[in-house]
Amino acid sequence: MTGVESRQMRNRRAVLAAARFGRPTTRLEIARMTGLSAATVSGLVADLITDGVLVELAQRVPAAGVAGGRPAAALAVNPALGALIGIHLAHAGVRILLAGVDGAVRAEHAHDIDVEHQPADTLEYVASTALDLVADLEIPHRELLGVGVAVSAPVLLHSQTLSSPPMLSDWGEVDIAARLGKRMGLPVHVGNDADLGALAEWRLGAAASADNFVYVMLSEGVGAGLVLQGRLYAGDAGAAGELGHVTVVPDGLICRCGSRGCLETVVGARALATTLAHSHGPTCSFADLISLAHQGDPGVRRLLGDAGRAVGTALAPVCTVLNPKLVVVGGTLAQTGEPLLTGIRETLARNVSPVTNRTPEVLPGALGTGAEALGAVITANQFADLG
Ligand SMILES: [Zn+2]
Missing domain, CATH: 3.30.420.40 (ATPase, nucleotide binding domain)
Structure with a gap:
């Protein structure tokens, strides 16, 4: 294989990677994402359409992230593949x-x-x-x-x-x-x-316009996913974003990870259900809690506001260090909406350092529990x- 051929193949793969599995995109957007010239992208897209890999849709879409970009023909991967x-x-x-x-x-x-x-x-x-x-x-x-x-x-x-x-x-x-x-x-x-979950919200959901954001997953367990400078960041040992194991109560409960007072021991499903046992009975489950939240139960609303503040306490130093544009909150607990989100917003507003210039916006995930x-x-x- 000659050098020219291999560069063509590399560029073709880059164009396909930019086009695949996200919202319908445009030639201009692919050029922005790959750094290739408009002419190169145009030629490669034509080849990919001829080969049945990409299809041009009837709809026209605005060119995201391109100032003054006019709506252009939308491209997508051929679903028949x-x-x-x-x-x-x-x-x-x-x-x-x-x-x-x-x-x-x-x-x-x-x-x-x-x-x-x-x-x-x-x-x-x-x-x-x-x-x-x-x-x-x-x-x-x-x-x-x-x-x-x-x-x-x-x-x-x-x-x-x-x-x-x-x-x-x-x-x-x-x-x-x-x-x-x-x-x-x-x-x-x-x-x-x-x-x-972060990858899905980034490609298809609430964080589609953000190159720097934190996805917080609040379900049975608690975790986070980080997208930094347009890439998913997994950490050296795949353990980046273990927000659930940040200490928020130094003399708190022993956690399943072996540490003490982790966020998950405060806002994990079992911890929340246990906190409700005194007022709502020992059989109150996490599913019951979600259902009571939707009914506006005052004790559950108080619990969820406090849970949001605990999440915000663990998240604020992360936001001070990483300076994300957005925090997207997903997982089962996020389905309860307010006052959980208000608790997170309040604590970030108070605790993220002014040196970051702007407290990140906090949004609910757009993809629900299927993210x-x-x-x-x-x-x-x-x-x-x-x-
Ligand atoms: Zn832990």
């Missing part, structure tokens, strides 16, 4: 998505299961359910391009395995990518769930060979 599977392994439940390469969700399934203590049963459940969804839609196996898995634990990037000691207690020896790959006959890519599974689809897409 295939389908992808996204799986979210949370602590106490799983979610499975089947989506096209254009990001359109074709089927979705959520199920409560004790993920933490039943790795073998959980993996068999998600594999068989995903393949059932594929069969229901009569999608041939050859059109499946890959599987992404979002897991509630730090993931080592080089080996795709969970870091040790594992934050999912019974998953220490489980190679998720190898086990699912063998069972499903597909390539499998594994990532941390908060990181993949992490959608992020898993996006990561599977990034590794798929679309041509």
